[in-house]
Amino acid sequence: MKTISTLIFSILFLVSCGQTTKHPTPSKQENNLTSQKAITPIWDTIFDFNKYKLGEIPSGWSEYATGKDASTKWIIANDNGKQVLAQVSSDHPNYHFNVIVYNKMQAKDVELEVKLKGVAGNMDQGGGFVWRYIDADNYYVVRANPLEDNVVMYKVKNGKRTDLPLLNKGRTYGVDVPKLGNGWNTLKLIAQGDLFTVYLNNLEIFQVQDQTFTQAGKVGLWTKADAVSHFDEFHISLLK
Secondary structure, three states: OHHHHHHHHHHHHHHHOOOEEEOOOOOOOOOOOOOOOOOOEEEEEEEOOOOOOOOOOOOOEEEEEEEOOOOOOEEEEEEOOEEEEEEOOOOOOOOEEEEEEEOOOOEOOEEEEEEEEEEEOOOOOOEEEEEEEEEOOEEEEEEEEOOOOEEEEEEEEOOEEEEOOEOOOEOOOOEEOOOOOOOEEEEEEEEEOOEEEEEEOOEEEEEEEOOOOOOOEEEEEEEEOOOEEEEEEEEEEEEO
16 A cells, blocks of 8 residues: 555646656567566656756755765756756766665656766766666666767666676676767666666667666666766656
């Protein structure tokens, strides 16, 4: 009953904040590497960030940092006339992680999609998702990096970040991808049980199986070190 109450509260909260909420038809999976359970979204929403105040952290979200510096700065910013969610602090050391999570829901099985842009950064650029977020030291993360032109999935456990081996390929430090550049790219994740499937610009690129975090947690966005990054159209679907 507690889970049902939490879900109902989350839906009511999102509707009151003017987010786009819908009950879609099941998502189509492209080029699956292994079989997955049928995807049945039971609720979803898209954050386009246009309803929030410029220069401030969006209401209902919290920012966290871990590593060698405790500061971070997430705000609503203007990107060529469109409001986006941005991590704008650029003076962090290399082993530093910037996280922002949405506080009004907990999820175990979830589909996440976002448009991301690596704006600046000498040590790191780009970013990605966190899910099954317990606290600033314990969560999963997958990120796309325009400096390295790769996508990598990690677990952060007790503050230590470890890249995860790919299904049927082993520990390869993610996958190399076509040049990401300084424009918008679309990152997508489907998390079901211990199987995580990652897409970049609508193409499935790898899968990971891991059982480190098996309970529901918060979801959100992530950058590393000095990466100044913009995010838009953050789509969250809870899966049955």
